[in-house]
Amino acid sequence: MLSDLHAPQPRRSRKRRNPRLGKLTTTEEGNTALVGLLLDQSPHEISTVTPDGEYGGDPVYQAVAERAPDAAMVISPRAMVVLSATAETASTQRDRHIQTIAENRHLGWQKAVGxxxxSLIEMAMLRYKALISRSFHSRTLPTQKTEAKLACKVINITTGIGMPVS
Known part of the structure; x- marks a missing residue:
């Protein structure tokens, strides 16, 4: 039947492998489910977490709060976000961000939290991907780490050559 051919198809659920963890996530889960595992890999104390807007939900805030309670979360809240039920009694960082945006607009919040x-981090990643590659050529994690260190060294040298002395 012709109508069956043109019926809307359900969205495919693809599994993606997170290269850093070697774990599979579905499209619906996304990488937000793996934030806790990524934070567990850090040998250093975490003071600030600055991801993009995809990670602006409660699961990410909770994962960071469990592992680094004093860490500053700098995540731009989504447009239609609302305060949590406990905002009046036990305000979270996310609630404080939402309140700051309501009082000072989005640009005021950006200045307040740094x-x-x-954007400087994003520009560094853009430079890395443009000059070096979007993916690693090495297959194992230790050689990928070496490859990344060498690539950063190359970028630092080339940036140093082109930067004016002031």
Missing amino acids: YGKR
């Missing part, structure tokens, strides 16, 4: 550093 959100501009995120």
